[in-house]
Amino acid sequence: MSIRERFPLQVAALALWALVPRTASAHSGPPFPIVSDRAAGPYLVSVWTDPDATEDGTAAGKFWILVRAPKGVDPSPVRVAFSARPLDRHPARTVEAASASTPSKPGEAFVTVVLDHEGPWEVHASVEGPLGRGDVTAPVDATFDMRPSPVATAVFLLPFLAIGGLWLTVMVRRRSRAAAMEQDATSGATANHDHHGIGVEPSSSAATRSSSTSRIAKS
Numbered sequence: 001m002s003i004r005e006r007f008p009l010q011v012a013a014l015a016l017w018a019l020v021p022r023t024a025s026a027h028s029g030p031p032f033p034i035v036s037d038r039a040a041g042p043y044l045v046s047v048w049t050d051p052d053a054t055e056d057g058t059a060a061g062k063f064w065i066l067v068r069a070p071k072g073v074d075p076s077p078v079r080v081a082f083s084a085r086p087l088d089r090h091p092a093r094t095v096e097a098a099s100a101s102t103p104s105k106p107g108e109a110f111v112t113v114v115l116d117h118e119g120p121w122e123v124h125a126s127v128e129g130p131l132g133r134g135d136v137t138a139p140v141d142a143t144f145d146m147r148p149s150p151v152a153t154a155v156f157l158l159p160f161l162a163i164g165g166l167w168l169t170v171m172v173r174r175r176s177r178a179a180a181m182e183q184d185a186t187s188g189a190t191a192n193h194d195h196h197g198i199g200v201e202p203s204s205s206a207a208t209r210s211s212s213t214s215r216i217a218k219s
Helices: 001-018 150-199 205-219
Strands: 032-040 043-053 061-068 078-088 095-097 108-113 121-128 131-142
Touching: 032 121, 032 131, 043 121, 061 078, 061 121, 078 108, 095 108
Parallel strands: 043 131
Antiparallel strands: 032 043, 043 061, 061 108, 078 095, 078 121, 121 131
16 A cells, blocks of 8 residues: 555544543543442442533533442432532532432432532532431542534544545546546557558568569560
8 A cells, every 4th residue: 555545544543543532631431439338327329420520501510329228128219419519619619419310220310410610529419218318428520521522523523534535636636647648548559550550561562563563664
């Protein structure tokens, strides 16, 4: 494969590499636990999170609260009051979140919270159910989601697509020009062959006519 043929592949590889999120600077992976089976009153509570921070007021901080009771007692139905407050802002403003229990999964709730900046936060979950009430508190670091939005992806890829389109156009024109030149060369060779076949007289015919002319002159 020539350098010209490898060029669009290299451009595509560069674009994909640039779009890969950098996990070292922000969390862009699956949810992870910040509380695991912690005793909270009569319950054991676990909290999983995907703590994405936003600057546009979107509630992108996701939290899953899993509640179970010891000895296999069904804790449902449960209600969860959830809140978060920044630890790096004074005075700290508490952000409340509404809970949404999942009927198909008893003892679970999913909430979203507006985490309006990166940094350390503290989350608080208060669980209420038939067995009573329990509370858990845990720290979490909010980070911006480094996965590019569809608009940002399109804007970023536009120059690479333009370069790829230009390269493709140039290659198609070059191949068309080469094919036309090859066809012209073939047509020229055929024409020259036909011309020489008509204009050159075989030597045997010329000798025969010369002999006939000599006999006529002697007569």
